[in-house]
Amino acid sequence: MISIIGSGKVGSAVGFLCGSFSLDNIVLINRYEKKAIGEALDISNAIPESSSISITGTSDYSKIKDSKVVVVTASSGVHLQSRTEIMYDQAKMIQKIASNIAKYAPDAKILMITNPVDVLVYVIQKEASFSSKNVIGVASNLDSSRFRYLLAQEFGTNQSKIQDAIVMGEHDDTMVPIFSRVKYDGKPVTDLLDDAQISKITLDVRNYWKYLRDYKGHSAFGIAKNTFDIINSIIKDETLDVPASVLLDGQYGLSDVCVGVPLTINKNGVVKIHQIEITQNEKESLSKSADTVKNNIAKVLEFLKN
């Protein structure tokens, strides 16, 4: 079973993909039950005729019992300038959600979507002492898709010509697009782009969500598909290599912090954290990014104590 907490724009888009691809039974949980019931009724009509899965909406957490995957998309409000803007309210909300997941689905693989995602991966995991291999922050794969798209635009080509575009680090202003590994048609992009182009693309990847905010108010489809791919790998036990946020324990010289790094995922959650080769500059940027997340984690933990 797949449970999705939060039936807003992202939660309903994830539910729609899982339902229309008939992945597994789905439970939608929302603070106000009506919205969850309504989304479930709508998504039910997208389930293929031959499928035996069902989707229900509720505010009752006992219905998530024994879920294989719990996707957290609930949000206590909207951020406008930075994803850390409402982090204290989000952390308080996640604290309650964590206790419900621990009570009803303690062995579930938890996919955190709610922002600030890296901080909240840490909070939810520590709050309920979940195994770190079971808690994954979904964002760096979305950022990597954006990076790939922007590079394709820059070269006037399509995305299939861009290989190994990975973004690491925080899912916010300090994220680190790893230019040193990307190839365009087999050629290193660092041989094809000048410093000004690299700086512009870096800024554009970091600010992509702001362009979306200005055009359509929010982002939903990109994150939904990137989340669906991870759910699919867990439910079907298909190995997936993907950058995502996880608790680090010495990898890249970083500990006790969650940031996006390349992972291998399957039905057992995170089965490998890859330590890929990156340049000294990229390592330093990743380290700064992790420091930013660490500072925010410390502030949130202090707030939650009171």
Ligand SMILES: NC(=O)c1ccc[n+]([C@@H]2O[C@H](COP(=O)([O-])OP(=O)(O)OC[C@H]3O[C@@H](n4cnc5c(N)ncnc54)[C@H](OP(=O)(O)O)[C@@H]3O)[C@@H](O)[C@H]2O)c1
């Ligand atoms: N990781 C990423 O890359 C990424 C990408 C896009 C968005 N996001 C994040 O995903 C989150 C959701 O975005 P969205 O656009 O879907 O927001 P949204 O449309 O406002 O939906 C949030 C939903 O959460 C529900 N909710 C609030 N408190 C809850 C609680 N305690 N328990 C259960 N449900 C609760 C709300 O319910 P009611 O309104 O009915 O009260 C609402 O349906 C945000 O934090 C956003 O920043 C992350």
